[in-house]
Amino acid sequence: MPIIEVNALRKSYGGRLVVDEVGFGVEEGEIFGILGPNGAGKTTTVECVEGLRVPDSGTVRVAGLDPVADRHRVTRLLGAQLQESELQPKLTVREALELYSAFYPEPADWRRLAERLGLDTHLTRRFAKLSGGQKQRLSIALALIGNPRVVVLDELTTGLDPRARRDTWRLIEEVRASGVTVLLVTHFMEEAQRLCDRVAVIDKGRVVALDTPAGLIGxxxxxxxxxxxxxxxxxxxxxxxxxxxxxxxxxxxxxxxxxxxxxxxxxxxxxxxxxxxxxxxxxxxxxxxxxxxxxxxxxxxxx
Amino acid sequence: MTATLSATGQARRPAAAVLRTEIRLFLREPGALFWVMVFPTVLLTVLGLIPSFREDQEDLGGRSVIDLYVPVAVLLAMIMAGLQAMPPVLTAYRERGILRRMSTTPVRPSALLTAQIVLHGAASLCSAALVLAVGRGAFGVRLPGQIPGYALSLVLAVACVLALGATVCALSRTSRIATAVGSVAYLVMMFTAGVWVPVQTMPGLLRRIVECTPLGAASQALDQAARGDWPGWSHLAVVVVWTAVLGAASTRLFRWE
The missing domain is CATH 3.30.70 (Alpha-Beta Plaits)
Structure with a gap:
């Protein structure tokens, strides 16, 4: 049974249909990509998976649970990295990691996580003083801190330099190797090609293709x-x-x-x-x- | 038994962590710290240094100007915390996606709002205690005669100002608007609290109007309790009604994103 199931999902804002009958299933342990041009409805789709938005119609299930109705249980097994979300400007890296650890019943070891993400040398730095790449890595760390079974990463490597991007890709591969399912929103083809087992291409709110990267190319x-x-x-x-x-x-x-x-x-x-x-x-x-x-x-x- | 204990412990831990973090962050804001914690006492001290303000006066019912300014400074601490400090913080948390970020975790973002309200409430009560201590120590202002009545009036007034601050957050889409709206509300509240003219010395009609505002009523309640009487129920009722209305309005109107 797929760990994430999206069926006939529809969502519109102010009469404009943004997500139109989107459906896909993500198997446990898979890196699943959602690819599409800007404004295609990618973020809205994953926000429904994260329980941040209520679908107009259709169903979303994460490990068999409804992200809206079973919010509390879903948030314990799903970690999310949101596009353009910040932290309190004067919060230090260490404080952010400790704070978010306290939110989960069985958190990951934040020190190891910080080390893996190259944040261990910036623990006393305030959020506002971090570079774009450091903010992004902290955001990824917070998505992983609850030891989630599923992690949703929205525009993971936007704003990272090529080296940081490659480091992040390696990290995602490690995360998957530890058994975590990854749902990845991206508009970088290289990223999807390198990381994803399967990709759903979304355009104008609809899934126009769903295949392996090689299959799509072929x-x-x-x-x-x-x-x-x-x-x-x-x-x-x-x-x-x-x-x-x-x-x-x-x-x-x-x-x-x-x-x-x-x-x-x-x-x-x-x-x-x-x-x-x-x-x-x-x-x-x-x-x-x-x-x-x-x-x-x-x-x-x-x- | 053990299971129940650990379950509640589990629920309390995140809220405590959020509150601890917000207190740390508050202590890193020198501006907010000054206006909330120090300024009301500074104002009282400046007024207290004027000799004639320390003399008992016939037309003030045998009390001095500084006696009347202690409740004003106490209310000022609440206004600074609830209307000047809190609204821009909360609206910025919404603007920056901090509340949204939190709603993807098992902790609800309302924990952050609760922490902010508790924090600013506690800060203004600490500041009030400082005002009372300096008033007593430096200028010989008698401590409130009716202590339970004074404490009740203080708590109700804090709740009301925080509810007003929360309403400002709910109505303001951005932190800049919150600062602007907060500033207007802040001037009105300062006037009704009696910062320029103590409520007790306002002329009849004006005083009756001001007594219908939350801080005008709170000012009267505090003054009565300071003199040793139980604060008038009508004043307490005005504060409670305002708190209820503003509290309901802010909860209904608050936008999480």
């Missing part, structure tokens, strides 16, 4: 991208377009670089074709499309 047409600079200009790009699996061919007018979208067979065929014409492919790159491309593909369809 779905998009032309998932292999072959690009090269021919040693001499190709007279006839039509020949490339007719290759097996080829979806599109484009030539950059400035440097003559050719880009072909297709599949694995297209890549082989491009090489053979060039060899036959005695053209050398300089700076040859064969890449998988990223989740980025798949995401744009999915969310553009009805734009």
């Amino acid at each position: 779905r998009s047409s032309g998932s292999t991208v072959i690009s090269f600079t021919p040693s001499e200009p190709l007279q006839d790009t039509g020949a490339l377009a007719r290759l097996p699996g080829a979806v599109s061919v484009s030539v950059d007018e400035r440097d003559g670089r050719v880009t072909v979208h297709g599949d694995d067979d297209t890549a082989d065929a491009v090489i053979s074709l060039l060899a036959a014409r005695r053209v050398t492919a300089r700076h040859l790159r064969v890449l998988e499309t990223t989740l980025d491309d798949a995401f744009l593909d999915l969310t553009e369809q009805d734009a």
Whole structure:
């Protein structure tokens, strides 16, 4: 049985439908991503999971409990990191960790948590004096402090520098390895691709796709991208377009670089074709499309 | 038995932790500390240093100006705590998402509001005690004659001012508005508490109007108890009715986000 179940969830604000029949299930121990453009309804969806909002219709269950009706039991097993939530400006890191520990019956050891999040050297610093990244890490620590079974992270790495972002990703993988289910809201494709077992793509309040990151990428047409600079200009790009699996061919007018979208067979065929014409492919790159491309593909369809 | 004990212990621990934290944070606000804890006593001291204010006067019923200003300074402490210090803190907690953050934990965000109310109530009572002590020690103002009546009037007045402060928070969308609305209410309350003209020396009609306001009534109740009489029930009733109305209004109107 999934630990988080969302069924036909609807929520509107002032007559504007923000979440429209959203449904998904998250298995225990999974990292489940909710991906979507800004304003797609991601945050509202997880706020219903956290019990912060009451759905207009549909059901939400966390470990079989209703987050609104069983608020008290749900808050003990679900930790949340909210977007743009702050603490008292003059509260120190240590005081925040101690305070939130006191809220839970069996809290995690806040010292270890602080160490894992690199906050142990800032324990006496006040919240207002922390950098954006430190605030974010403290917020993650507070989400984990109650030893939750499920943790909901909304825009986890926004405002972090690339190194802090990678450190945070490693932390999330560790959290999952300890058996915690992670529901992750993000608009960073790289983050979803790296961390998530499965991803629900939400656009305009609806789930437009639900699959593994690899599955989403594979779905998009032309998932292999072959690009090269021919040693001499190709007279006839039509020949490339007719290759097996080829979806599109484009030539950059400035440097003559050719880009072909297709599949694995297209890549082989491009090489053979060039060899036959005695053209050398300089700076040859064969890449998988990223989740980025798949995401744009999915969310553009009805734009 | 053991289970019951640990269950209540469990429920009390978070509330105590929240209160402890809020007290620490209050002690880190030099401005609030000064206005709530020190200023009322400073005002009383400044007035007490004027020799003629220490002399008993016929038209004040044989009492001195400083006698009348002790209850005023006591009420001032409450006004500073409830209307100047508390509303911006609570509205900022809402604005910054601190209340929301807390509602994702097993502790309800109302614990934070309760802690703030308890804290500011306690701070103004401490400040009142300081005013009474300095009045007695430095200027020979007699301690209240009717102590239970005085204590009751104090507690009712604190509750009323805090309810008013909570209403300001409920009505203000941002902490800036709360500061502005709080300041207007604060000037009105200072006037009705008798900061400029003690309620007891106001002319007849004005006094009767002021006696219908929470602090005007509280001022009269405190003054009567100070003189050794049981405070008039009508004054206490005015304070209680205001507290009930404001308390209900703030609970109904308060927005958590």
